[in-house]
Amino acid sequence: MSKRPLVVIAGLPNVGKSTLFNKLIGRRKAIVHRLAGMTRDSVREKVIHEERIFDLADTGGFFEEEGEMILLTREKAMDVAREAQLALLVLDGRREVLPLERELYRLLKKIGIPILVVVNKTENVPPEKIDSFLTEKNPFNEEALAVSAEHSEGLYELLDTIVEKVTSLKRLPHRT
Secondary structure (H helix, E strand, C coil), rough: CCCCCEEEEEECCCHHHHHHHHHHCCCCCCCCCCCCCCCCCHHHEEEEECEEEEEEECCCCCCCCCCCHHHHHHHHHHHHHHCEECCCCCCCECCCCCHHHHHHHHHHHHHHHCCCEECCCCCCCHHHHHHHCCCCCCCCCCEEEEECCCCEEEHHHHHHHHHHCCCCCEEECCCC
């Protein structure tokens, strides 16, 4: 049996990666906490959308600080990204893009993985600010979508876009 395509969620701590993961898989599997750094190992789960199936991986956040655990978490996240067919680079829509996010973007590009920018936590952000980020102020020149994982906004569009971008997704077999 062939392996399912993998989509990896990457980003800094507390941008909502684990909340997004849990919402997309339809249940709580990844730890969600206000304290940064709760996710250290990647967590994977199968996702089915529009009769297409893929694996989704939540990874630990990229910290600015150094330290053995932080470097190990970062390397584990990059190992998962190397296996993936698509990376979701999750940003916090309430603030500007940080230099470390630009560095993470460069690392993902160096791997050669396609990237979809997911601007999360947009529920209380003025629409014009989000619109400008998605168009002329997008520093990555990649397709970007606005979501609010916590409020389940924009998730179907995100899933549709994932299915569109990962062309190797398998259809579920039809039962007779």
